[in-house]
Every structure is written in C-alpha cells, then in structure tokens.
Amino acid sequence: MVMGQKVLMKGNEAIAEAAVRAGCRFYAGYPITPQNEIPEYMSWRQYEAGGQFVQAESELAAINMVYGAGGAGTRAMTSSSSPGISLKQEGMSYLAGAEVPAVIVNMVRCGPGLGGIQPAQSDYFQATRGGGHGDYHMLVLAGESVQEMVDLTCLAFDKADEYRNPVLLLGDAILGQIMEPVTLPDPVDTAGLPDKPWATTGTGGLRRRNVINSLDLRPESLERHNLKLKAKYDRMASSEQRHAGYRIDDATLVLVAYGSTARICRRAVDLARREGIAAGLLRPISLWPFPAEAFEAAVPRAGAFLAVEMSLGQMVEDVRLAVQFRRPVYFYGRTGGVVPTPAEVLVQIRETAGACGASTAPAASGAARGGGLVK
C-alpha cells in the first residue's frame, strides 16, 4: 500500500491497518458481525508486521489476552460488537484497575440481547459510564467517517499509553461496513515508542518485580489507589474533550449527534438552512469525557438543543447535564437498527425550531437559497 495516497477501504479493515501502523503488535478477538473484518485482517496482518494474532475462545478470553499482552508492555487491541463488548466488561474493569493500556473497538449493533446486526448507538451508557464494575472511566472516542476512525485509532494507542488506561473506540455497523476513501498514516517505529518501566517483561535480575494487579484488600490503600485513578480521570476530563462544530457560530437550534448520525444531521442542517432555519451541529468526538466546554460556548446563542441518536435517548442525558436547564433539550432517536434519514431529522428540526422559536438565519449566511427538500 502506497503511503500518503488515498485508498478505498472498508472501515473495519482501515481501523485494523491503522492499529498496526500505530504499533499494535497483539490482537485477540472473537467473531461477531458486524466487525469480522477486523479479526480477519489482523489474522494475517499481525504476522506480516511481526506481531501476534489469537482467535480466542470467547470475548472474555480475548480481552484477558489483551490484558496479558498490554501488561507485558505491547500495544494490544481487541474488537467486538455490542453483545461481545458486554462480555468484555470484566476485562475492561481489570484493565482500568490495573492501569494496563489497551484499545478496545466496539462496532455497535442494535440490542438489547442478541438484538440485530444493524447499526445502533445504544451502547453509549455502557461505554461512557464504565460498563464493568467499580469506579473507573475510559477515554471513549467516536468518529464519523472511515478517515476519522483511522485517525482516532492512532490517537487511541497514544492516549492509552499516556494515561495507562484502556481507550474505547466507538463505531457502529455503518462505520465498520462502509468503504470510503482514506489516507492511512505512516507506520510508527515500535522501537521508538516510550519505555514502559512498569511492564512485566521479566526483572532480568536488575530491578524489583513488576506486578500488574487490581487487588488490594486494605481499604485505605485501595482508596488511595482509586483517588490516584480519579486524579487521572480528572486530567483526562480537562485535557481530552474533543468535538467538532458545523455551522454552529450563528446557530439558534443546535443539533447534537456523534458518529454516523452526525453526518446525517449535517445534511439535515444544510436542508434546514435552505428553509431559513438557523440550525447547526455540535458533534462530540470524545464521548467520555463529554465535550461539556463546547456547550458553554454554544448555550448563550442557542435557543434550543436537539440530540439525535440511534438509541432511545442516552447521549441526550449528557447534553442535559452540559446545558444544565439553561435551554430546552429535545431528542429524536431511531432504534432497532433503523438509521434516521436527513429528511426525518429535518422534520424534527422544523418542529423543534417552531417550538423554541429558533430565528431565521441572517441573510449573509446564504440561507434560504436552494431548492428545499432534495431527499
């Protein structure tokens, strides 16, 4: 593959390739639709890159293999889709507790239970609240395109190492299955990555033993550990908020959406602008930490917020927390694998704009041209 050149690539494969280029040298996974292209790609690519691939006997085993490899200092990754991610929660809690860096990919499908294999965003609570037991957080990153998922994959490995914490990449069935043009990053030299003096590489007789562990039976001592983790989460919360805005500077109705839904909302925003509705889009990229600071900038101008999700209403709770009752927050969601269309979102925009009196955009923005509904 030629470097720096655009290639047409499936989301799942692009994420796998990006991981290898980011220095991932261990992957363990278990088949589940719609993320199978990741283990399939890794099954040959890891060996080509001098790494290791294991098709595990279960998602539980896979995440624990990643715990072993990550604890031994190797950049390690696993991937799955919603039901499989539920099984991995145990391991994710241990990774967080033992401060083992790892990257976990969830190509979300619809639930609950076995649900279906179509796209959804119904794992938001699980992802952002810590789906496993105990007080912990993971950095949760959500892209909206194959290119952004590739970029975030690389970022995820760096941040996992930087914070010694698992990082969750949240996609959905669309982002996994779609083919889009993508420019891949240059491979990192794994020898040049920062040292991990805490890793279980063998003492070599040269140092005290390293122990990767989340157990501490002494309450005061475990509390100290948890407070240390909390300080880390606080650093992440203040430094790792990521978002993008679209036509937001003069927006009186601010849509909030992430992942695939955000691109659908962007189209709906354009359609609304043509009708003279001053809509804009605030797109969280980090779901944890939620980009609450961006809302501080948006609240003074916005008349209302409209959260759009492929769920029955999960991220909308973070929107409400960020808006803090200063403006009304509306919600539109589809579930069960149904993907909202730009036209459906437009209907919601019209209703919301009517309800909250979102003003017509200034003429200077070029609104109200164009031919209305195209879709």
Added chain:
Amino acid sequence: MKQVFARPRALSPGATHYCPGCTYGIVHRLIAEALDDLAITGRAVGVASVGCTVLAYDYFECDFQQAAHGRAPAVATGIKRTRPDAVVFTLQGDGDLAAIGTAEIIHAAARGENITVFFLNNTIYGMTGGQMAPTTLLGQRSTTSQAGREPGRAGRPIRVSEMLATLDGPAYIERVAVDTPAHAAKVRRAIHRALELQLAGAGFTLVEVLSACPTNWGLTPGEALDRIGREVISYYPLGVYRDSSAASPAGADAPGGISQ
C-alpha cells in the same frame, strides 16, 4: 559449617496468608526452587488467579500479573505471545481452573500455548469458605453440599488432567500430590520437567498437584494429608497423562512469539 537448607531466592521473604496446614506453601517453595535451579527468575512472569492463589504475586521475586477469575491461561497467552523469551506460568486452583476457567484452560491447552500451568487441586473453594468445587468428591461435605456431594443434584467431579490429555495440544501433563515426602519429591521433578519443556519450546505443560485444605475439609493438617492418600488419589490417580516430548521434536508446534 555447611548450609543444607535455605529459603529459595525466588521465594519472597515474609509469611504467606495460607491457613495452617495448607499445602500451597510447599508448592510455592518447590516452584521457587525450580526458578532458582534453572536460573530463570529474571525471565519469569507469573500469573496469579482468583481463589487462594490470588496473592501469589506477593510470594515470588519475579514479575507477576494478577488475572480475573478463570482467565489466567488467557492472560498468560497474551504475555507469552508478546514476550516469547519470558518463562510464563500460572497458579490456579480447582474452582478457578475447572469451573469458571474451563474454556480458557481447554483452549490454551488445545493451542499448545508454550506456558506452564500449576493446577492446585484441593477439591474445594477455599478462599470463599468451603463451597463445592467441580472437583469435590462424591459424598464430600461442603458449605453448598452439606450432606455430601450427591451426583443426582450436583453431578460428578471433573478429572482435569485426563480431560486435557485427550487433546493433541499439550506437551506434558502430570498429576502429583503433596501428601508425603516421597510424593513431594515427585512434585518437585514434575515442576522442573514442565518448566524445562517450556524453555525448550515444547508447548503447553500442566502439573496438577493434589493439595490439602484442612480448614475447609474440617480436618487437622495431619488428617488432611491422610485424606489425600486415602480418598483423593483413588479418584484422581497420580501419574503422567501426557508426555509428547519424547514422540516429537520439542517446539515443533508451539506458537511462536512476537519479533522484538
């Protein structure tokens, strides 16, 4: 004066948390001796599991990872695959390995992962207070089989070594016991053999050690050792259940490691 007895260097100073009469300490000592004898403490990475071995990382002078319940073979797989020069071993009890961790142990064995599993079978859940384990003998009393294990309600005990020996993956499986000095000498030899095979790249090795749990068996330490010889060994016969190293060249099939 000639010193004839000393604490192995690989065994950490200090007391363990094990109950009086527990035989886990003997097994720890024998493992530490083997690490000393083979001069591999600096290359060793242990994996502690959940159960009475949960604090094992405090007892050895080598790197350690503590694993979730039953997952030690998966954790060991991740370590060994990415650190092929490390000598990776797990310490697992019978609840951990034969109940919640059955999938992990079977598949690590089937893949022929080049790791060593020390399986401490005392036929009971010790850490949680004496509940029935998959290895609990028929008629044996536990806090969840108070009238004795009854097969109609609770099924029959699993013979792990025999079961794993049906697989083509393992290189070496032996069941030993710590009830007598003569048997303990065999434990020592089995531990050495397993680690030497790992060093040779032979693949998956497992040593099952029949151990005593006087506390949860409701016996004195001496009675508990007697019970191993009297009841436990007759259901779990001692011996080598697999030794493929003689048949095929060492390391022929064991998964390789990451190139560093």
Added chain:
Amino acid sequence: MSNPAACEPGRSDNVPATHELVLAGFGGQGILAMGQLLAYAGMLEEKHVSWLPSYGAEMRGGTANCTVVISDEPVASPVSSRPSIVVAMNDPSLDRFEPTVRPGGLLLINTSLCGRQARRQDVRVLEVPATGIADELGEGRVANMVMLGALLGATGLVGAQSVLESLAKVLPPRRHGLIPLNQRALLRGQEIAARHS
C-alpha cells in the same frame, strides 16, 4: 480537533449533485464488486464516495445489495431509503427496490433474468439484457459489467476509463488478463444506453 470548524467539510448552500444508488441481485452476480468499482472510479475522479454492503444473515439468503453514494460534497448518509438510481439484476431485487426509486430517478432492469417490466411510471427505466449479452461474450459472470456500462452510458456518473483504471487496481496482477473482457462488456452496456437515450 478542539478548533470547532477545523476538521469539518466545507459548507454548501447550492444543491449539490448527489447520486444515491442501490445495486441488487443474487449473491455471485458481482453486485458488491460492481458497487466497489463505481465507488473506486468516483474516488479517482475526486468525488466523495461511499459503498455500504448488505451484510450478515441477509447475505446468507442468497441476495446481495449495496448502496453507493457519489457526490460533490462529503457523503452525509451512506444509507438510502429513496435512492436516485436502482439496478435490479433479478426479480426479487426488482420487487424489493423498484418502489424505493425517487420520482424522476432511474431504474435499470436486467431483462435476461427479470420476468416482468417496470411498474413505475414516474421514473426513467432502462432495460438491459445484461446476462444475455454476457453469455454472448462467452462469460456470464460479466453481466455486472454490462449493467455497469449501461449505467455509465445513461448517467455519465463516472467515466468508463476510471472504471477500467479501478479494475486494474482492484484485481490482483495475475488476473489482469480479464480486463479486456470486462472492457468489452462495459462497452456493450454503454451501447445499449446510447440506443435508448
């Protein structure tokens, strides 16, 4: 990325040219490959493209379809419930997707395998005996390329040259010998479209 507008695509208030296509047929008819070639060719022509297949259990049923979007602006939704163009390579696909074509859109029908004509009056219809022509060319499996040729001829969505260039990139070198046959199939499809325009 904390700079709000920095990584967002440019805005546009002009109605941009966006084509949403659903290609459908049996598994084995090269439906997914046809879509990929189209998307690849669009990318080579610097357009924004996406390709989204049907996947999972649906695939096992023997039907295959994919959605391709080719646009002057970043692709918003890679899913389309009202495509502007539908290609139906067999009867079940015609039944399922004919009703979804946007009014004024285009419906291409593989008449070799479809037992009925189009029912919609408000869409353009192009009948292409794709499988028959492919058989004439001596290789039934290039029916997808005949249909793709007709699609290009009828819409000018991307250039045939871009499709051939894509084919050279997608096919492993050992199979480049198949390119001339595919080129002939593409040409025959274009001729059909020309006759009907």
